Amino acid sequence: MHLTLEFGGGLELLLENSTKVHKVEVPPQDGENMVTMKGLLSWVKANLIKERPEMFVKGDSVRPGVLALINDCDWELCGGLDAELEEKDVVVFISTLHGG
Amino acid sequence: MAGGGGCGRSREAIEGELRKLRAEREELDSRIRQLESQLEVGSTGVGGAVAAKGAVDSSCDGSVACRSRGGNGFAPDSGLPADMIYRYSRHLLLPDFGVEGQRKLSHSSILVVGAGGLGSPVALYLAACGVGCLGIVDGDDVELNNLHRQIIHKEAYVGQPKVKSAADACREYDIVVDATDNLPTRYMISDCCVLLNKPLVSGAALGLEGQLTVYHHNGSPCYRCLFPSPPPVAACQRCSDSGVLGVKLRGSLPDCTICGKNSVFTEQDFQKFDYESFTQSPMSDKTAPSVNLLPESARITSRDYKRLVDNGEPHLLLDVRPTHHFQIASISPSLNIPLSMLEEKLPMLETSLKETGAASASGKEPSLVVLCRRGNDSQIAVKLLLEKGFASAKDIIGGLQAWGQDVDPDFPVY
Numbered sequence: 368m369h370l371t372l373e374f375g376g377g378l379e380l381l382l383e384n385s386t387k388v389h390k391v392e393v394p395p396q397d398g399e400n401m402v403t404m405k406g407l408l409s410w411v412k413a414n415l416i417k418e419r420p421e422m423f424v425k426g427d428s429v430r431p432g433v434l435a436l437i438n439d440c441d442w443e444l445c446g447g448l449d450a451e452l453e454e455k456d457v458v459v460f461i462s463t464l465h466g467g
Numbered sequence: 468m469a470g471g472g473g474c475g476r477s478r479e480a481i482e483g484e485l486r487k488l489r490a491e492r493e494e495l496d497s498r499i500r501q502l503e504s505q506l507e508v509g510s511t512g513v514g515g516a517v518a519a520k521g522a523v524d525s526s527c528d529g530s531v532a533c534r535s536r537g538g539n540g541f542a543p544d545s546g547l548p549a550d551m552i553y554r555y556s557r558h559l560l561l562p563d564f565g566v567e568g569q570r571k572l573s574h575s576s577i578l579v580v581g582a583g584g585l586g587s588p589v590a591l592y593l594a595a596c597g598v599g600c601l602g603i604v605d606g607d608d609v610e611l612n613n614l615h616r617q618i619i620h621k622e623a624y625v626g627q628p629k630v631k632s633a634a635d636a637c638r639e640y641d642i643v644v645d646a647t648d649n650l651p652t653r654y655m656i657s658d659c660c661v662l663l664n665k666p667l668v669s670g671a672a673l674g675l676e677g678q679l680t681v682y683h684h685n686g687s688p689c690y691r692c693l694f695p696s697p698p699p700v701a702a703c704q705r706c707s708d709s710g711v712l713g714v715k716l717r718g719s720l721p722d723c724t725i726c727g728k729n730s731v732f733t734e735q736d737f738q739k740f741d742y743e744s745f746t747q748s749p750m751s752d753k754t755a756p757s758v759n760l761l762p763e764s765a766r767i768t769s770r771d772y773k774r775l776v777d778n779g780e781p782h783l784l785l786d787v788r789p790t791h792h793f794q795i796a797s798i799s800p801s802l803n804i805p806l807s808m809l810e811e812k813l814p815m816l817e818t819s820l821k822e823t824g825a826a827s828a829s830g831k832e833p834s835l836v837v838l839c840r841r842g843n844d845s846q847i848a849v850k851l852l853l854e855k856g857f858a859s860a861k862d863i864i865g866g867l868q869a870w871g872q873d874v875d876p877d878f879p880v881y
C-alpha cells in the first residue's frame with residue numbers, strides 16, 4: 368500500500384538523514400489484508416527509525432506527546448490503533464513542542 | 468611621586484573608578500527603565516491598551532493589568548470614528564470579520580502568559596489589532612540573552628503557591644494565550660483554563676518550528692485530552708519547519724481527568740497538584756537541577772583554573788560544547804570536541820595531550836581540564852575520560868558561566 372508519512376516536531380531526527388517526508392510501500396501484516404495504524408507503527412519502527420525508538424513508540428502505540436494525524440485528522444477520530452489505512456493516505460507524526 | 472603626569476594613576480585606582488562609574492550607570496539605567504515602564508502602564512494608546520506587569524514591578528499593587536474593558540475607540544453604542552475606520556480598515560473589509568468582529572475584539576480581554584520569544588510578538592500583534600484589554604504576565608527580569616523564560620507569578624504572590632497566582636491572573640480575562648516555555652506550566656495553564664472555563668490559545672515554538680492549538684473551546688479538547696501523560700523528559704525537541712495549522716483534532720475526551728464529564732478535579736486539587744513532579748521537569752530553567760557525577764578530587768573551580776594558567780602549569784583545555792557553541796566564544800587556547808563525539812575522538816585527544824606535554828618546558832605530565840557551558844556536560848565527559856584511562860581529567864565547576872562570573876567579566880555570556 369502506498370502511503371506518505373511525515374515526521375515533525377523533532378521526530379524526523381530519529382530517521383535517516385532527518386528526512387521528514389517518506390513515500391513508502393507498506394505491506395499488510397501477516398494474516399491480514401489491510402494496513403492498520405498498529406501495523407504501520409511497527410513497520411515504521413522496524414524500517415524507518417534509525418535511533419532511539421523509545422522516542423517514537425511506547426508499547427503498541429506512539430509515545431506520550433506524539434500526535435498522529437491521518438489525512439490531517441487526529442487519529443483518535445479515525446479509530447486510533449485500529450484505524451484502517453487506505454491507498455495514498457497521508458499519515459503525519461508530530462512531537463508536541465513546549466518552547467516559547 | 469609628584470609630577471608623574473597621567474602615568475601616575477595606578478591601575479587599581481582606574482579600575483576602582485571604572486567600577487564606581489559602572490555601578491552608577493547601572494543605577495541610572497534601572498531608574499530609566501522604571502520610569503519608562505511607568506509611562507507605558509499609564510498610557511492607553513489608540514492601538515490598544517497594554518499594561519505590562521511582572522513579579523519584579525515593585526510599583527504595582529499586585530492587581531492584574533486591567534479589569535475594565537476600554538472599548539478601545541469604540542463607544543458601546545455609537546458608530547466607528549473615522550480614524551478607527553482608517554486604522555482597522557483591512558479588518559473591516561474582511562467579510563468574515565467586519566465591523567462586528569472589530570467591535571468584539573475591542574471589547575475582549577486577553578491574557579498572554581509568558582513574554583518571551585513567543586509572547587512578545589503575540590502581545591504586539593494583539594495590541595496593534597485593537598484588542599480592548601491586554602494583559603501580560605511574566606515573572607522574570609528581562610536579560611539581554613533571554614526573551615524566552617516565562618513565569619506567571621507576581622511579587623504579591625511570593626511565598627504562595629504558583630498555581631494560586633496563575634489562577635488569580637487568568638480569572639480576569641476572556642481568553643488566555645499560553646506562550647510559556649515549559650511543560651509543567653503548559654499543563655498548569657490548561658487545567659486552570661478548564662476550571663475557569665476559558666478558551667486557551669496555545670502557541671509553542673522551538674527553533675524554526677511552530678505549533679498553534681486552541682484548547683477547551685466549543686467542545687475542543689484540553690491539553691490533557693491530547694496528552695494525558697507527559698512526554699519523557701528527554702523527548703526530542705529540535706528545530707524543523709512543519710506546522711500543525713488546520714488539522715482536525717479529537718473532541719474533548721469524555722473520560723478526561725480534567726475536562727471530562729465525570730471529572731472530580733477541583734480548584735483545591737489544582738492548587739495542590741505538583742506539575743513539576745507530574746512532568747518531571749522544572750517550571751523555570753533557573754531551578755534546573757545540576758548534575759553531580761564526580762568526586763571532589765576530579766573537579767576544580769574556574770578560579771583554580773585561572774591560577775593554573777597563571778602559574779604556567781602544563782595542561783590541555785578540552786571544550787566539550789557543540790561546535791556552534793564553541794564558535795560563539797571560547798577560551799583560547801582550547802580544543803573543541805563535542806561531548807557527542809568524544810568517545811570516537813579519544814585517539815585524537817590522546818595525541819593532543821602528548822603534544823602539549825612535549826611542548827611544555829617543565830617536562831611535567833600535562834593535566835586535562837574539561838569545560839562546557841554550565842558544568843553538566845563537562846562532568847559527563849570527565850566521567851567517561853576517567854573510565855578510559857585519562858586519570859588527570861578534571862572538570863571546571865559551573866563551566867563558562869562560572870568563568871564569566873568569577874574570573875573574566877568580559878567573557879561573553881550567551
Ligand SMILES: [Zn+2]
Nearest residue numbers: 689692723726
Ligand atoms: Zn481534557
